[in-house]
Amino acid sequence: MIQFEHMKKSYGVGADAHEVLHDVDFTIHDGEVFGILGSSGAGKSTLVRTINLLERPTGGRILIDGVDISNATGKELKALRAKIGMIFQNFNLFQQRTVLRNITFPLELAGKPKAQRVARAERLLKLVGLEEYADRYPSQLSGGQQQRVAIARALANEPKIMLCDEATSALDSTTTVQILDLLRRINRELGVTLVVITHSLSVARNICDRVAMIDGGNIVEMGETAELFANPKSDILKALIASAEEQNGRDEDEDGTPVAPAAGAAENEEAR
Amino acid sequence: MGQTITEFIANYGELMLEGTRDTLVMTGVSTLLAYVLGVPLGVLLTITGAKSIWPNRPLNTVLGWIVNIGRSIPFIILLVAIIPFTRLIVGTSLGVEGAMVPLVISAAPFVARVVEQSLADVDGGLIEAAQSFGANNWQIVTKVLLFESLPSLVRGAAITFINLFGYSAMAGTVGAGGLGDIAIRYGYQRYEYDVMLVAVILSVILVQIIQSFGDWLAKRIDHHAR
Numbered sequence: 383m384i385q386f387e388h389m390k391k392s393y394g395v396g397a398d399a400h401e402v403l404h405d406v407d408f409t410i411h412d413g414e415v416f417g418i419l420g421s422s423g424a425g426k427s428t429l430v431r432t433i434n435l436l437e438r439p440t441g442g443r444i445l446i447d448g449v450d451i452s453n454a455t456g457k458e459l460k461a462l463r464a465k466i467g468m469i470f471q472n473f474n475l476f477q478q479r480t481v482l483r484n485i486t487f488p489l490e491l492a493g494k495p496k497a498q499r500v501a502r503a504e505r506l507l508k509l510v511g512l513e514e515y516a517d518r519y520p521s522q523l524s525g526g527q528q529q530r531v532a533i534a535r536a537l538a539n540e541p542k543i544m545l546c547d548e549a550t551s552a553l554d555s556t557t558t559v560q561i562l563d564l565l566r567r568i569n570r571e572l573g574v575t576l577v578v579i580t581h582s583l584s585v586a587r588n589i590c591d592r593v594a595m596i597d598g599g600n601i602v603e604m605g606e607t608a609e610l611f612a613n614p615k616s617d618i619l620k621a622l623i624a625s626a627e628e629q630n631g632r633d634e635d636e637d638g639t640p641v642a643p644a645a646g647a648a649e650n651e652e653a654r
Numbered sequence: 655m656g657q658t659i660t661e662f663i664a665n666y667g668e669l670m671l672e673g674t675r676d677t678l679v680m681t682g683v684s685t686l687l688a689y690v691l692g693v694p695l696g697v698l699l700t701i702t703g704a705k706s707i708w709p710n711r712p713l714n715t716v717l718g719w720i721v722n723i724g725r726s727i728p729f730i731i732l733l734v735a736i737i738p739f740t741r742l743i744v745g746t747s748l749g750v751e752g753a754m755v756p757l758v759i760s761a762a763p764f765v766a767r768v769v770e771q772s773l774a775d776v777d778g779g780l781i782e783a784a785q786s787f788g789a790n791n792w793q794i795v796t797k798v799l800l801f802e803s804l805p806s807l808v809r810g811a812a813i814t815f816i817n818l819f820g821y822s823a824m825a826g827t828v829g830a831g832g833l834g835d836i837a838i839r840y841g842y843q844r845y846e847y848d849v850m851l852v853a854v855i856l857s858v859i860l861v862q863i864i865q866s867f868g869d870w871l872a873k874r875i876d877h878h879a880r
Contacts, residue, residue, distance in 0.1 A: 434786055463788035474783035477878040478802050488787035490797070521879035539787070 383447055384410040384433060384543065384577070390441030391428055402428050403599045405442070412542075415569050415576040417590030417607070419583070419622075425599040426579045430545050433577065434466045435459060446543075464492060467536030467574075471548035473528040475520040481507070481531050482516040488538040506534035510564060526557035533564060537572070544568070546578045550585060562589045583626045587611060595619045657848075666849055669836060674856060677832035680750050680822045684757035685815045691758065692765025695721065697795055699766055700773040707781060707791050717766075724763030729821050732756050733828065750832075753825030761818050768810035772803040805876035812868025816861050833857045 386408055392401040402425050410416045420426040431437040432444060435454060443452040446462070454462050475484050485503040494502075507513050510530040520528055529549060536544055546565065550558040566589055569576050580586055586593050587607060594604040595616055602616040614620045657665070695717065701707050702714035727735075733756040737747040740755040776799050784798045800807070823834020833853045841850020 436782060436785060460788040460790065463786060466786070468783070468786040470779060470783060472779055474777070474779040476780060476798070476802060478804060478876070487784070487797070491784075491787055491789050491793055519877035521877060535787075545786075 383412050383445075384575070385445040385448075386432075386442070387445065388442035389432065389439045389444055391425075391432060391437060392440050401599065403432075403439075406601060407442075408594060408601060408604060410575065410577060412575055413569070413573050414591045415566070415578060415589050417578045417580060417586040417593040418596055419580060419586045419593050419619075420596035421581055421618075424596045426581075426596050427547060429596065430547060430577055430579050433543070433545060434463050434468060464488070464539045465541050465543065467539065467541040467544040469529065469532045469536050469544070469546050469549045471551045473520070473525075473532045473552075475528055475531055475535075477520055479519075480516065481512065481518050481520070481523070484520065484531055485535045485538055487535060492539065502538060503534070506537055509537070509568075510534045524557075525553050526560060529553065529557075529561050530564065533561075533568070537568065537574070541574065543575045543577065546576060548579055548581070551580070551582070558585070559588075565589060583611070583622055662848065662852070666852070669849075670833075670852060670856060673831060673833040673836045673853060674860070676750055676830065677819065677822055677834065677857075677860070680753055680757065680825065680830060680832055681815060681818045684754050684761060684818050684822075685811065687754070687758045688761035688765045688814060688818070689811065691762035693769055693800075695762065695766035696769025696773065697799070699770045700799065701791065701795065705778075707785075707794055721763040721766050724760065725767070727760070729756070729760050730824050730827065732760050733824065748829045750830050752828050753822065753830035757818055757821055757825065760821065761814060764817065765810070765814055768814060769807065772806035772810055773799045775806060776802045805872040805878070808872040808875065809868060812865055812872075815864055815868075819857070819861060819864075833860075 386406045389403065389406040390401060391403040392399045394400050406429060418426045418429060428437050432439050433446075435451065439452050443450050445451065446465075451458075451462055476487065479487070482500065482503050485506055486499040489499040489502060504513070504516070507516055510533055512527060512530055512534070515523065515527065515531075520531065523531065532549075544565075549565070550561050553561060562585065565576060565578075568574050576589075578585070578590055590607045592605065593607050593610055594601045595610075595618060596602065597616070597618045602618060603610065603614070610619070611623060614623055699714065699717050699721065702710040702717065704711070704714075733753075736756055736759060740747045740752055743755050744751040746752050780798055780802060781794055784794050789797065820834070822830070822832050823838065826832060826835025826838055833856055837850045837853040837857070840846040840853070
């Protein structure tokens with residue numbers, strides 16, 4: 383469980399201070415897929431980064447499983463981060479490491495013995511459907527394959543929480559659906575809580591149990607996904623839904639992602 | 655002038671061989687030691703930067719000054735100016751050892767900048783990813799910054815080596831020998847142009863070989879799509 387209690391974040395000090403998150407106060411439950419929906423600059427990236435303290439809150443506090451993590455440093459911070467996996471829009475894979483050594487990276491940091499690291503990485507490669515790719519380098523993989531490697535890497539430490547920062551924004555629509563399916567599967571089968579940042583209504587609709595709409599550093603509304611989208615209250619969400627519906631006339635939503643998940647979409651992708 | 659190749663080799667072969675050896679030893683060892691000093695300096699310059707992992711403005715500024723001062727002193731002046739220091743370190747200011755101290759001192763700040771440049775090219779997203787997995791600053795430096803920029807560091811090392819190759823010619827001033835020294839003494843001072851020419855040609859060939867090897871190695875270890 384992740385609890386934000388009147389959490390604030392500002393940059394700069396004194397007269398130069400600029401608050402980007404104002405009084406964020408909500409709870410993400412264990413095992414859910416929680417979406418944070420917002421346009422660029424709304425503060426969603428900053429918000430998600432406070433969970434693993436890549437950004438430190440400047441007011442209020444954050445509790446994970448009841449423990450205040452806001453001021454964690456040193457070993458405590460390391461332990462916290464090990465419990466929380468993270469994937470990124472641009473994958474952020476290490477270019478000079480093989481797929482296998484990318485996945486073992488978090489275990490290497492934790493000082494796990496090599497045999498254990500490799501065994502774990504091989505299981506994860508199987509989970510994400512890339513057993514054959516252990517010795518390849520990221521530059522030899524397609525975008526979707528790279529994100530799968532990143533997902534495997536994020537799971538290396540058996541985290542309870544995974545942060546997904548626009549994880550499908552750099553991918554085409556078919557690949558997006560495959561990655562979302564995989565994330566859903568990880569949520570269901572491994573019980574990992576997912577915090578999904580997205581600007582895409584269809585991604586939120588496709589994968590999230592609950593969604594918080596963020597605008598100008600404030601959570602403007604929040605609720606069960608279907609309910610929220612059926613009955614939007616904020617102007618920003620209404621506008622977002624209207625523009626998505628307008629584009630649905632062209633069979634696709636605002637970013638070219640099919641709204642319904644393609645059932646059993648082909649898992650295999652050709653390498654570039 | 656006008657001698658056959660056989661005569662030339664008989665007269666100067668040993669000199670050339672010795673010159674080549676002196677140049678390579680002087681340059682190679684100096685490059686190595688310059689990296690021992692320059693890598694930590696370059697890493698510190700990088701990570702103390704405003705947006706890096708260990709921001710420290712005063713330290714960054716002071717290191718910047720040291721590096722800039724080191725780089726702005728002409729080598730030939732440094733060579734003479736630090737003679738007392740050189741004596742302190744290696745016991746003599748003459749010969750190959752005497753030349754290596756100023757070579758290292760002059761190359762270290764250059765290496766620091768070359769290393770800084772290589773590290774600056776590492777994608778900030780990789781550092782963030784490493785942090786998100788709990789990496790501490792030491793792990794980020796060794797496992798991300800240095801490791802990911804290895805091919806670029808190799809290219810930088812080839813550039814440094816070749817730079818020092820050029821500087822080492824001036825080290826003849828303190829009797830260090832080497833190909834550059836031969837070219838100056840025989841060609842410039844004694845008008846033995848054929849000796850100078852051979853020394854210069856040998857230098858050109860060595861530089862070509864080193865650059866090609868550097869390029870080959872960097873390419874071989876680089877897995878980044880470019």
